[in-house]
Amino acid sequence: MAMAETMSGLRKAAVLLVQMGKEDSAKVLAQLREPEVEELTAEIVRLGAIDPQDAVDILTEFRDLATAYRYAGQGGMDFAREVLEATLGRERASQIVERLSASLVDMPFSFLQRADPRQVLGFVQDEHPQLIALVLAHLPAHLASQILSGLNPALQADVAHRIAVMDRTSPDIIRQVEGLLERKLSSVLQPSDLSAVGGLQPLVDIINRADRVTERLILEGLEGRSPELAEEVRSRMFMFEDIVHLDDRAVQLVVRQVETADLATALKGVGQDVLNKITRNLSERAAANLLEEIELLGPVRLRTVEEAQAKIVHAIRALEESGQIVIRRGDEDEFVA
Numbered sequence: 001m002a003m004a005e006t007m008s009g010l011r012k013a014a015v016l017l018v019q020m021g022k023e024d025s026a027k028v029l030a031q032l033r034e035p036e037v038e039e040l041t042a043e044i045v046r047l048g049a050i051d052p053q054d055a056v057d058i059l060t061e062f063r064d065l066a067t068a069y070r071y072a073g074q075g076g077m078d079f080a081r082e083v084l085e086a087t088l089g090r091e092r093a094s095q096i097v098e099r100l101s102a103s104l105v106d107m108p109f110s111f112l113q114r115a116d117p118r119q120v121l122g123f124v125q126d127e128h129p130q131l132i133a134l135v136l137a138h139l140p141a142h143l144a145s146q147i148l149s150g151l152n153p154a155l156q157a158d159v160a161h162r163i164a165v166m167d168r169t170s171p172d173i174i175r176q177v178e179g180l181l182e183r184k185l186s187s188v189l190q191p192s193d194l195s196a197v198g199g200l201q202p203l204v205d206i207i208n209r210a211d212r213v214t215e216r217l218i219l220e221g222l223e224g225r226s227p228e229l230a231e232e233v234r235s236r237m238f239m240f241e242d243i244v245h246l247d248d249r250a251v252q253l254v255v256r257q258v259e260t261a262d263l264a265t266a267l268k269g270v271g272q273d274v275l276n277k278i279t280r281n282l283s284e285r286a287a288a289n290l291l292e293e294i295e296l297l298g299p300v301r302l303r304t305v306e307e308a309q310a311k312i313v314h315a316i317r318a319l320e321e322s323g324q325i326v327i328r329r330g331d332e333d334e335f336v337a
Contacts, residue, residue: 014043015050015058064088064096112139112181117146123184125151133162134177141205148206149214156214157221163203164222164229204236238316238327240266240309244277246316250325251281257315264293265308268300 017025017040029037067084084093112120112135124132124147132151136144136159148156207215222230243251255263255278267275267290279287319325 010039010043011047012058012061014040014047015055016062018044018047018050019055019059064092067096112143117143117150121147121150123181125155129155129158130162131177133159133166134174135181136206137163137166137202138174141202144202145206145214148218153217153221156218157225160203160207160218161222161225161229163206164200164233200232200236204233207233207237234317235310235313238313240313241271241274243312243316244273246277246325248281250319251277253319253324254312254316255281257319258312260290260293262308262311264290264297265300265305266312267294268297268305 017028020028029040032040064084081093081097084096088096120135120143124135132155136148139147148159151159207218219230219234222233243254246254263278267278279290282290316325316327320327
């Protein structure tokens with residue numbers, strides 16, 4: 001039996017997908033190119049029995065690398081190394097950062113990781129909106145947010161829309177744009193090693209880190225171009241599970257805005273922390289009635305649960321818009337009332 005450390009990346013990915021389960025692994029495969037899906041599914045077929053310890057090692061490696069990615073996105077590789085050393089020790093942190101660095105060597109726009117946002121803004125603000133969107137979609141959210149907020153409002157909305165609808169881009173085009181920027185900025189930028197991807201979630205991450213004025217201008221601009229897209233962005237900016245980060249007064253305001261039936265449906269199958277957050281802010285009798293109603297619901301379609309959760313998220317956004325609660329934006333994505 002091969003040990004986890006000697007396995008190929010393809011085999012580790014196959015083991016990881018199996019461990020994730022059908023529903024989550026299907027979501028991952030949906031984001032991959034057809035040849036990648038074929039390779040992975042073929043490897044899954046070839047897996048056979050996997051030693052439980054190997055599976056644990058692979059899951060641990062994935063968790064560590066995902067954590068390192070997140071820290072690198074917040075403050076660069078040096079910041080990631082410092083945090084990992086403080087939590088995992090120097091030797092383990094070095095191993096993780098080394099693997100992360102190796103995986104990011106060929107990532108586009110990596111040289112912009114430690115760029116001064118004002119410098120990048122000065123070079124890209126007169127470029128075509130599609131080029132700006134392509135660049136921002138490959139930057140960490142904290143950096144992209146600062147650049148986006150520096151654009152004029154009309155251009156902000158245009159670029160935000162292009163990021164959201166961006167799909168796959170030809171590697172040749174990416175390299176051409178990367179080469180153009182690297183030549184322009186070579187005298188003022190330090191080398192670096194991180195990039196991201198386009199799509200809705202990167203745009204949400206960027207907006208979440210922007211100031212409130214920039215957020216409002218971007219969403220209003222998106223509304224004018226695509227109301228459906230603007231609403232989807234809004235819905236992703238506060239996920240139902242984020243209710244655990246609201247303070248108790250805010251939660252009490254929220255539950256008074258929604259029907260008990262919708263609340264019970266929304267809470268079907270959620271984590272205990274979310275359930276506790278709600279019931280703790282109800283009277284003892286109301287909490288008991290809610291739990292009973294959840295139990296009486298029986299099996300509920302996932303789509304029905306998500307629709308109920310969306311109603312509650314909408315109520316939270318409405319309370320924020322009216323000034324009754326405040327959702328604080330920040331790198332830690334904390335929410336307070």
